Amino acid sequence: MPVSTFTASARSKGMDWPELHLPxxxxxxxxxxxxxxxxxxxxxxxxxxxxxxxxxxxxxxxxxxxxxxxxxxxxxxxxxxxxxxxxxxxxxxxxxxxxxxxxxxxxxxxxxxxxxxxxxxxxxxxxxxxxxxxxxxxxxxxxxxxxxxxxxxxxxxxxxxxxxxxxxxxxxxxxxGRSPAARRKSPAARAALRQQAFAAALSGAEPLRLRQVVFHPGPPLPWPTTARPVCALADDDGTDMCVGVCAGFDEEAAFVDAPPPPRPVRLVRLGKMWAEPQPAGGWRLLEKLHPSWLPA
Ligand SMILES: Nc1ncnc2c1ncn2[C@@H]1O[C@H](COP(=O)(O)OP(=O)(O)OP(=O)(O)O)[C@@H](O)[C@H]1O
Ligand SMILES: [Mg+2]
Structure with a gap:
């Protein structure tokens, strides 16, 4: 994939780093x-x-x-x-x-x-x-x-x-050696950090109607009941511009919640990540998938 030019719209997560102790x-x-x-x-x-x-x-x-x-x-x-x-x-x-x-x-x-x-x-x-x-x-x-x-x-x-x-x-x-100040992160703490990074990436997300885009690979069929695929929106060169959640698609367009990308989207790239809508709005990255949420 050509990746030579890029202006990312995604943000770093604005982490609150703890104080460092140097052995x-x-x-x-x-x-x-x-x-x-x-x-x-x-x-x-x-x-x-x-x-x-x-x-x-x-x-x-x-x-x-x-x-x-x-x-x-x-x-x-x-x-x-x-x-x-x-x-x-x-x-x-x-x-x-x-x-x-x-x-x-x-x-x-x-x-x-x-x-x-x-x-x-x-x-x-x-x-x-x-x-x-x-x-x-x-x-x-x-x-x-x-x-x-x-x-x-x-x-x-x-x-x-x-x-x-x-x-x-x-x-x-x-x-x-491992730093004496190093602490093990519990699975829950690790999951919370992933959620924090995901929420930061989707802050400012809007429902986008993207026409003339290609899914890669193709969208999951049949479309799942609850889980929605996390995607990256890429430009003409295949350069990733932002991460979003694909809410659905029809013959003309893909419907993606994402921060508005800086250039026209040509490619909706899918992986093995899923999110579910939250009652108060927004999306939560799924750590575990219930089989009924996915296409058979
Ligand atoms: N020198 C240090 N001073 C203060 N805190 C530390 C230090 N080293 C590690 N920690 C703490 O221990 C935890 C694990 O450290 P850190 O996240 O740096 O490890 P890592 O190897 O990057 O872990 P991961 O495999 O999850 O990426 C963190 O909470 C971190 O803040
Ligand atoms: Mg680390």
Whole structure:
């Protein structure tokens, strides 16, 4: 998909970050990482990857780009996407269609495209999902190959880091312990963060009637009773502009609730994410699907 020009209408989620406490080994690592151009941060869930990146952005000698490849626990942008921006601001995203990191191909392609753009702007750091064993090890090796980092930072114990180092071209590796300040997020807390990111992406959403658009893949048929597919609205070039919820379609148009996109929509991209309408208006991202909500 061509992704060279983009003006995102989606917003970063305006996160209230907690105060950081830096362990001694992190301080040294931050000093070493601050001069690097392409830093890939890896580690299991709740190790402190996001916290380390926040600390790095604060000490970096120049504005640091951020490529966020975690589709579930976002630093930037809507769930189910990979994003590019700074720690504060999303510039561009690619819809990967799932909040799970198991879409290796989609995340790998997004990693390559976003890292290439980030490199043109300057130094950047890559945030990854805490999916590092089994299929996750494969995902991180694909990511390392796509990003071509000049430094790997591994936080917490990651038994499968060697193939990832090999895939990144044997670049220097800094191994850090899990921050003592790191706290495990419960599944409910993780779900709440996804909802927060989803609500932020849909803030300012309006019912849009989109004519002359193509669904990719085709719309679910028969149309489900309750759940509605989450979609990305892409322009003529296939560039994602915003995330929305497809409320329905007829022969002439697709009906999508989304923030008004900056350019005409040509493509409604669907993934494996669903939302349901809320009684008070708006949409809630579904964490679990009741089978009767989906087409047979
Ligand atoms: N150095 C730190 N100072 C303060 N809080 C921290 C620090 N490291 C981690 N935490 C807290 O611990 C929790 C997990 O950390 P964080 O979100 O950075 O981990 P992660 O590896 O990015 O997790 P995920 O796999 O969910 O993306 C968060 O609530 C975070 O605020
Ligand atoms: Mg994180």
């Amino acid at each position: 001694e080994d992190w301080r040294g690592a931050l000093q070493s990482a601050a001069g690097r151009k392409r830093i890939l941060v890896l580690g299991p869930t709740d190790a402190g990857k996001t916290s380390f990146i926040r600390a790095l952005a604060a000490v970096a000698p120049e504005p640091l780009g951020l490529v966020d490849l975690d589709p579930g626990q976002k630093m930037l942008g809507p769930p189910g996407t990979a994003g590019l921006g700074s720690i504060e601001h999303l510039c561009r995203f690619i819809f990967v269609g799932s909040t799970s990191a198991s879409n290796l191909g989609g995340i790998g392609r997004a990693a390559a495209a976003l890292a290439a753009d980030a490199a043109r702007a300057g130094a950047f750091v890559v945030n990854t999902a805490g999916f590092v064993v089994g299929l996750g090890a494969r995902l991180q090796a694909i990511t390392a190959k796509a990003v071509q980092p000049d430094l790997l930072v591994e936080i917490g114990v990651n038994p499968t880091v060697d193939p990832i180092v090999a895939a990144s071209g044997e670049v220097p590796l800094i191994r850090l």
